[in-house]
């Protein structure tokens with residue numbers, strides 16, 4: 428905790444001072460251009476990798492960067508409400524679904540039930556990614572590493588598809604006022620591979 432408290436002081440003395448005017452501008456309202464949906468993984472930092480400042484990204488993070496399919500519900504829907512707010516109220520213009528290498532959430536899809544049953548809420552949440560697992564298992568993949576990155580990348584595409592089940596996203600996407608991107612972040616190299624809808628490949632950003 429000491430480290431965090433020292434960080435607060437350093438922030439106030441350095442970064443806050445540097446961007447003082449920006450923080451004053453942001454006092455009244457935010458006007459982010461992008462909804463960033465990423466994994467909760469501590470190794471992914473949306474603002475750091477995109478070099479963005481406060482006020483630019485509206486961020487939703489959860490285990491395995493999942494977008495639950497649209498549904499009407501009386502439950503407390505964290506991810507769904509954040510997406511709704513970003514699109515309908517903040518009127519963001521872009522959505523990025525950002526998965527990453529070595530994702531523990533994606534790996535957990537293959538854990539045996541005796542382990543998953545000790546983390547029942549995580550197990551339940553990951554049910555949303557079972558279609559991803561099924562797609563990966565439809566191919567016979569011997570190599571564990573390949574299965575991992577395939578799961579991580581197919582997961583990104585699946586969540587991009589799920590975004591289109593939201594009527595207000597589908598509408599804006601069709602009228603081209605909202606764009607959707609799939610990113611795959613490599614933790615060990617800092618590289619981001621961006622999904623190319625034309626050829627179906629994740630390509631290194633430049």
Ligand SMILES: [Zn+2]
Nearest residue numbers: 466468530531
């Ligand atoms: Zn992850």
